[in-house]
Amino acid sequence: MRPVVALVEARPETIGDDYRRALALAGLDRASVTGPRTVVAALDGGAWQPGRTCPPWQIAAALAASVGVPGSELTLEAVGPGGLQAWPQAAPWDLLRDGQPARDAASVSATAVPAPARPHMPGLEAVGARATVPFALRHQPLLVLAAADRVSRWGIGGACATLGRLLLGGHLARRGVSDAQVRSDIAALAGELFPSIGAVIDGTLWHVGPRGRAVARHVVIAGDDPVAVDAIALRLAGLGPRDVPWLGVHAGRGLGAVEPAQIRLVGNTGLLDLDFDLPEPTFARRVRLPLPRKRWPLPAVRLGLRRRPATNSNPWTALFEEMRTAGTAGHGG
Secondary structure, rough: OOEEEEEEEEEEOHHHHHHHHHHOOOOHHHHHOOOOEEEEEEEOOOOOOOOOOOOEEEEEEHHOOHHHHHHOOOOEEEOOOOEEEEOOOOOOOOHHHHOOOOEEEHOOOOOEEEEEOOOOHHHHHHOOOOEEEEEEEEEOOOOEEEEEEOOOOOEOOHHHHHHHHHHHOOOOOOOOOOOOHHHHHHHHHHHHHOHHHEEEEEEEEEEEOOOOOEEEEEEEEEOHHHHHHHHHHHHHOOOHHHOOHHHHHHHHOOOOOOOOHOOOOEEHHHHHOOOOOOOOOOOOOOOOOOOOOOOOOOOOOHOOOOOOOOOOOOOHHHHHHHHHHHHHHOOOO
16 A cells, blocks of 8 residues: 655734644644554754744644544653753743643653664674663554654654664764664654654744755644655655665665655645755855954954844744743743
8 A cells, every 4th residue: 555645825814724634634633643642743942943842833733643542541752862861841842832731752651672684684794783662652652753864965853764863872883884774673663653743844944954944834744654744745845766775775675665756645746746946955164264363352243153033024933932931921921
């Protein structure tokens, strides 16, 4: 059966409805949820970094689609660069649960689960990687949340990157093993540890490059296969499987669909034909300006060092501030 990936155009004024539609089209909404569920979000201390961490509207939609179901039990997992972390208690994250019962995965004791030493996982076997995941959650369905972080010319910090942080505690020492092999093994291992993995990439803002900028592209990508969701996100960024080493490795091992023709696209499928025109990430060395010999200070504007003032002109930033303010007020802050 082909994996399903939904593409939905999103706007700040309709973001709630846009997410509900995307989750419903992908079969990840409340009507499709039964029993316990774990929501894994890519966060870094609870501070929102545009295009790099999950925004509050994405988390709000995921939690709304995961609570209120009879017999359901919700577990929240936050992952950062170092792996599993405590779910942020500061606004707006805690308020988004709307008083629904939920437990923090960081409070559940973690059990080391050895990565299977099988021929189809040579990358993890070569580095001796051990997956660490709360034992009580091993057999629960996952809903993985990620931002659209284009971290290199061919990579994206999407759903599978979030899974890697969850299972392997952040960045893995590869010891000469290719990153493509390790990323493919992570997706394969996750498929063995969990019965199902839904994935949602918030493409309202894309972060481009290690020190790049956030580019608004107003799209939500949701699906029932994290590899397929990442593949479609990369296609929107103008990259095909042949341009992305780890997707090529994964497809070559017969572990998942990475071509649009192999995936059942629903929703605003015309978005796949658009050129998102994302700027190329750059790793060029920063050019240092020569320091003047005169000892008195020169105006910062002459050296090009003046920082641009923060502004809420971006509608997504304004939406975040609105949700943050509402959450802070609710906490008495």
